[in-house]
Amino acid sequence: xxxxxxxxxxxxxxxxxxxxxxxxxxxxxxxxxxxxxxxxxxxxxxxxxxxxxxxxxxxxxxxxxxxxxxxxxxxxxxxxxxxxxxxxxxxxxxxxxxxxxxxxxxxxxxxxxxxxxxxxxxxxxxxxxxxxxxxxxxxxxxxxxxxxxxxxxxxxxxxxxxxxxxxxxxxxxxxxxxxxxxxxxxxxxxxxxxxxxxxxxxxxxxxxxxxxxxxxxxxxxxxxxxxxxxxxxxxxxxxxxxxxxxxxxxxxxxxxxxxxxxxxxxxxxxxxxxxxxxxxxxxxxxxxxxxxxxxxxxxxxxxxxxxxxxxxxxxxxxxxxxxxxxxxxxxxxxxxxxxxxxxxxxxxxxxxxxxxxxxxxxxxxxxxxxxxxxxxxxxxxxxxxxxxxxxxxxxxxxxxxxxxxxxxxxxxxxxxxxxxxxxxxxxxxxxxxxxxxxxxxxxxxxxxxxxxxxxxxxxxxxxxxxxxxxxxxxxxxxxxxxxxxxxxxxxxxxxxxxxxxxxxxxxx
Amino acid sequence: xxxxxxxxxxxxxxxxxxxxxxxxxxxxxxxxxxxxxxxxxxxxxxxxxxxxxxxxxxxxxxxxxxxxxxxxxxxxxxxxxxxxxxxxxxxxxxxxxxxxxxxxxxxxxxxxxxxxxxxxxxxxxxxxxxx
Amino acid sequence: xxxxxxxxxxxxxxxxxxxxxxxxxxxxxxxxxxxxxxxxxxxxxxxxxxxxxxxxxxxxxxxxxxxxxxxxxxxxxxxxxxxxxxxxxxxxxxxxxxxxxxxxxxxxxxxxxxxxxxxxxxxxxxxxxxxxxxxxxxxxxxxxxxxxxxxxxxxxxxxxxxxxxxxxxxxxxxxxxxxxxxxxxxxxxxxxxxxxxxxxxxxxxxxxxxxxxxxxxxxxxxxxxxxxxxxxxxxxxxxxxxxxxxxxxxxxxxxxxxxxxxxxxxxxxxxxxxxxxxxxxxxxxxxxxxxxxxxxxxxxxx
Numbered sequence: 026x027x028x029x030x031x032x033x034x035x036x037x038x039x040x041x042x043x044x045x046x047x048x049x050x051x052x053x054x055x056x057x058x059x060x061x062x063x064x065x066x067x068x069x070x071x072x073x074x075x076x077x078x079x080x081x082x083x084x085x086x087x088x089x090x091x092x093x094x095x096x097x098x099x100x101x102x103x104x105x106x107x108x109x110x111x112x113x114x115x116x117x118x119x120x121x122x123x124x125x126x127x128x129x130x131x132x133x134x135x136x137x138x139x140x141x142x143x144x145x146x147x148x149x150x151x152x153x154x155x156x157x158x159x160x161x162x163x164x165x166x167x168x169x170x171x172x173x174x175x176x177x178x179x180x181x182x183x184x185x186x187x188x189x190x191x192x193x194x195x196x197x198x199x200x201x202x203x204x205x206x207x208x209x210x211x212x213x214x215x216x217x218x219x220x221x222x223x224x225x226x227x228x229x230x231x232x233x234x235x236x237x238x239x240x241x242x243x244x245x246x247x248x249x250x251x252x253x254x255x256x257x258x259x260x261x262x263x264x265x266x267x268x269x270x271x272x273x274x275x276x277x278x279x280x281x282x283x284x285x286x287x288x289x290x291x292x293x294x295x296x297x298x299x300x301x302x303x304x305x306x307x308x309x310x311x312x313x314x315x316x317x318x319x320x321x322x323x324x325x326x327x328x329x330x331x332x333x334x335x336x337x338x339x340x341x342x343x344x345x346x347x348x349x350x351x352x353x354x355x356x357x358x359x360x361x362x363x364x365x366x367x368x369x370x371x372x373x374x375x376x377x378x379x380x381x382x383x384x385x386x387x388x389x390x391x392x393x394x395x396x397x398x399x400x401x402x403x404x405x406x407x408x409x410x411x412x413x414x415x416x417x418x419x420x421x422x423x424x425x426x427x428x429x430x431x432x433x434x435x436x437x438x439x440x441x442x443x444x445x446x447x448x449x450x451x452x453x454x455x456x457x458x459x460x461x462x463x464x465x466x467x468x469x470x471x472x473x474x475x476x477x478x479x480x481x482x483x484x485x486x487x488x489x490x491x492x493x494x495x496x497x498x499x500x501x502x503x504x505x506x507x508x509x510x511x512x513x514x515x516x517x518x519x520x521x522x523x524x525x526x527x528x529x530x531x532x533x
Numbered sequence: 534x535x536x537x538x539x540x541x542x543x544x545x546x547x548x549x550x551x552x553x554x555x556x557x558x559x560x561x562x563x564x565x566x567x568x569x570x571x572x573x574x575x576x577x578x579x580x581x582x583x584x585x586x587x588x589x590x591x592x593x594x595x596x597x598x599x600x601x602x603x604x605x606x607x608x609x610x611x612x613x614x615x616x617x618x619x620x621x622x623x624x625x626x627x628x629x630x631x632x633x634x635x636x637x638x639x640x641x642x643x644x645x646x647x648x649x650x651x652x653x654x655x656x657x658x659x660x661x662x663x664x
Numbered sequence: 665x666x667x668x669x670x671x672x673x674x675x676x677x678x679x680x681x682x683x684x685x686x687x688x689x690x691x692x693x694x695x696x697x698x699x700x701x702x703x704x705x706x707x708x709x710x711x712x713x714x715x716x717x718x719x720x721x722x723x724x725x726x727x728x729x730x731x732x733x734x735x736x737x738x739x740x741x742x743x744x745x746x747x748x749x750x751x752x753x754x755x756x757x758x759x760x761x762x763x764x765x766x767x768x769x770x771x772x773x774x775x776x777x778x779x780x781x782x783x784x785x786x787x788x789x790x791x792x793x794x795x796x797x798x799x800x801x802x803x804x805x806x807x808x809x810x811x812x813x814x815x816x817x818x819x820x821x822x823x824x825x826x827x828x829x830x831x832x833x834x835x836x837x838x839x840x841x842x843x844x845x846x847x848x849x850x851x852x853x854x855x856x857x858x859x860x861x862x863x864x865x866x867x868x869x870x871x872x873x874x875x876x877x878x879x880x881x882x883x884x885x886x887x888x889x890x891x892x893x894x895x896x897x898x899x900x901x902x903x904x905x906x907x908x909x910x911x912x913x914x915x916x917x918x919x920x921x922x923x924x925x926x927x928x929x930x931x932x933x934x935x936x937x938x939x940x941x942x943x944x945x946x947x948x949x950x951x952x953x954x955x956x957x958x959x960x961x962x963x964x965x966x
Contacts, residue, residue: 227768229761234754276751278718281741281769440720520734523719537860538949542884570843577835579697579863580843585881 030083030096031103039069040104047108048115062112063132063169064246064262067139067162069104071242075143076153084151084204091200094144098193101140109133127178134185139165141192148199151206159241166245231277235291240266247295248302260426263299267291267427268434275524285516292515296427300420307416314389314408315382315399327353327368328378328385332480333410333487340364349377409490410483414500418486421504428511435518443523535576543578547586552595555606566596566604666730667691668816668848669715673724676710684710686872687724692848694815697864699880700852703958706869708852709748712820715850716746728816742770745809745847747802748820755794759787759804763811770812778811781837799830806834810841817841819851823858835861856951866950870958880950888927889948889956892919896940906937915962922956 031037047065079093110133113126142161146153172181226232243266247259270291277287316329339362340353351370355362367385369378379396386394389408409415436442493503535546554560566572569587573580587604590596594611598604633643669692677683684707692698700708713719714726717733717740726733728740753762767773782789785803793801802822809817817838823831835858841847853859859866859880866883868876876883887910896919897903900912903921908930910922923930923945931945948956 227765230754230757230765233756234752275718276753279716279741279746279751280765281738283738440722444722521720535861537857538951540947540949542881543860543863544881573839573843574836577832577839578861579839581697582863582881 026088027092027096027099030088030093031100034097034100035073036069036104037100039072040100040107043069043104043108044111047112062129063136066105066108066132066136069108070101070136070140070143071158071239073101073104074152075140075158076146076155077151078144078148078153079151079204081151081206084206090202090204091197093204094196094200098141098144101144102137105136105140106133109136124178127182131173131178131181131185134182134189135165135169138185138188138192141189141196145192145196148196149201149205151204155238159238162242163245166249231280231282231287232290234273234276235270235287236294237269237273240269242266243295244298247298259299259302260423261430263295263427264430264434267295267431271522272524278524284520288516288519292427292431296424299423299427303420303423304416307411307419314410315385327365328381329365330367330385330389331410331483332363333484334367334385334388335363336366337361337363340366343381345377345380347376349373351377409487414490414497415486417497417500417504418490421508422482422486424508425511428508428515431515432511432518435515435522438522438524439518440521440523535578544582544586544589547572547576547583548590551586551590555595555610560606562606562608562610564606566606568603665693667727668694668696668729669850670727670730671711671715671724672726674711674714674721674726675723676707676714676719676721683872685714685721685869688869688872688874689724690867690874690877692816692850694848695842695846697842697849697862698851699859699862699864699866700850700869701859701866701954702852702869706958707872708869709820711869712746712748712818712850712852715818716741716744742772742812743815745812745814745817746820747805747809747818747822749802749822749824751805751820753793753801753805756792758790758792759796760789762793762804762808763789766808766812773812777813778807781807781811784837785833799826802826803830803833806837810837813841813845814847815845817847817849817851819849819853821852821854823853823855831855831858834858838862856949856954860950868954868957875957883953884947884950887922887924887947887953888930888945889952890919890921890923890930890934890943890945892921892934892938892943893940894918896938896942902938903934906933908933911957913956913959913961920956922953 043065046068047062078097079090083093109129113129116126116129117123139158139161142165143158144153146157172184176184243262247263247266271288274287274291278284314331317327340355342350342352343366344350351368351373353364353366353368355364357363367381367388369381382396382399383393386392386399389410391409391412489503490500493500535543537543539546541549551560551566560566566587567575569580569583572583576583587596587598591598591604595607596604597607630640630643633646638646671691672689674685674688675683676685684705688707688711690698700711702708710719714721715728715733717737720734729743731740733740763778767775767778785800785807787796787800787804787807793804796804806822819838823834826834838849838851839862842849849862849864851862863880866876866878866880867874878886892903894914894917900914900919900921903909903912903919906923908924910924912919912921914920925933927945927947931943934943934945935941
């Protein structure tokens, strides 16, 4: 019977979809982006009412509370571990190092802790506090980085197991024979002569209806992940809390408030957070972009710059001024031929190597640096991709990405679109997932060292930066224009958007 | 009391209650009736319904409206409408017959009862005989 | 006089080829009260949402105060009060916060009316919406919708699920608004007693069209229902041929037919047409009329 309950749990159904996505993500994402994998693994849990132990319908049936709880915990834990084990298996089959597979398992362990912690509040009722999942998530995310650095892999898994067992026992011992549906604690008796003074901010009710507690989940991801460099994927995921706000906007739309104001209220906080994260990532200490690396595929040492500085097309022969030449190896990345213009061959002299290094540093930093100087002390220059000019373009690209998604989604929710396409909502889901899948698939291309998607955008932005005039104001203007245009079109589209109505109004 | 689900529309119920009150004497000639708004808020019905009832009664001659001062019961009440009275008598007769049949009486018994009632009414008032 | 609310040939569907509204046309003048009746799924909520601008008609036009609701949404919404059964107020806000928001958004806010209604409904101002009962939450919504003295009040099954006392208070408040401000009211309800009390016009929606659109009292007095034994007529067409017939439906051993006219006259014409006795004809209250006009068929032919 527990199996019957598990089968009907929405988390279980979503888990099977998440398995596929997790496998793709595990292969595609670099090590730094492991947070994103954790987030994907938690998606089935997030979308199935995390604090709820049983539905109202189940609580009315003659099933014991411990059975309901067991079924729910089993479904949620399976929803976490099925994708994780599937991804780990695919990982190992694809020949990745076993240490990375262990990292995936650790992510699964952390997710299990979050899942159980979210179920731990107010055990006597059918659903815990709405804030419990958000708090649990925040604590585990904050603790994840230091724990991962400080403890050996096996110990992390053991710690998670112990925590899970402890949390489960805590829930089990508090379990009543049957769940209550009302708060067990009495709410305060509020007197009629309560304060009628005007609250500080008149707009609180509208803000409360737009920002439900569940949107807190996206907060750590949107702020912290760009710092790790994953701002491209985050620009896309950032739209999900915006969409959640928009779907809850129905009450506010019946008030005499401008639609564009409501849209701005839903969009701006998340875009601001995203841009803050990108800014922080621009200023945080990056790894030196130029490395000397042994490239296993080419069997040669090379001056390795980030992908955005590579050349496109078949590798030409590079001639030094004094006559030495070298043809770099051509690498195919996702069907496109690229080459590293700063590599050097076994027959080349040290002088050639130093000349290549100066060329590379000129491309990356904007000024030529000798290798000897570079090795002795880190010059106090920032790479081009960390300078203010590039940062402005980067911010504009992120904001444009979010606004472009907004335009697509609002077009799918527009009443004219819905008149023609019955399944507009499903089209919406596909539209949202398509860019994410594309980004992941690009990163999945063979020969990849990670961050290919980001490098692509960086390369594009570098070319744009080269075309624009020198001063910062010109760059700022060029950056603001697409964002402003996309915002205007989004506002126009939003005027015709029809929101899906609350479920209770499925009738006329 | 107003019954929304009654056979009569609400405005007719008001009309009937006002005419009955006038007939019984609860409402005297020249007495002021509550305004549309007051009566509508009191009975929880639409003010236009009250207005319709008042207008109909005014057409029939029971009420008169004085601009700016309100609605009053007419000093001289109209003569009863013979057609309407006949209809009322027919209704009462039907009710009497159904009641009698339910009690097990037959038509000749009812005629006998009516004859007795007729005698009682025609006789001098000092003979107060119950039917 | 421009009508306050003007629907012209509104069409709207949610699935392809399944129209919910299929050519609905009517207009509401200032100070008029109209009750929108119809079965669940007949399109009443859709129509009211089109009026307030949350849904867009696929064909036809809607004019509120003479302008399209999407042309100047803020200006038009300032003059409308809207209460719906499923309109979810933000659960974490307190009543005082909601009132403060509405006071800010609507310039014509009437503080005296607000205090009076707060008192009458006995709403604790500092309590949050999620801690109020359903009736109290609906009353809070009504307060917010009414205290700015709107010119048009749109009520979408506002008394659904409320106890009779709460429903009566709802009515009282609406009638008070009607008296004081001459507000036009368009409301949809399943409680026929409330519809009879509020009076005015009755608009019956069925299968996407307007089946009836007349004054309530004229409807009550000008329409009657005839009960014809099944054996007297083989199929409804025999009854439908009689002039004045609005609808016929089978109910166990009888045909229930709705006719325009006096009961005696209709009975006479039916007797002439069918040549049988045993036909009963009477005026009916609104609830019975509603059921006869849009109810389903019951019972198989004997």
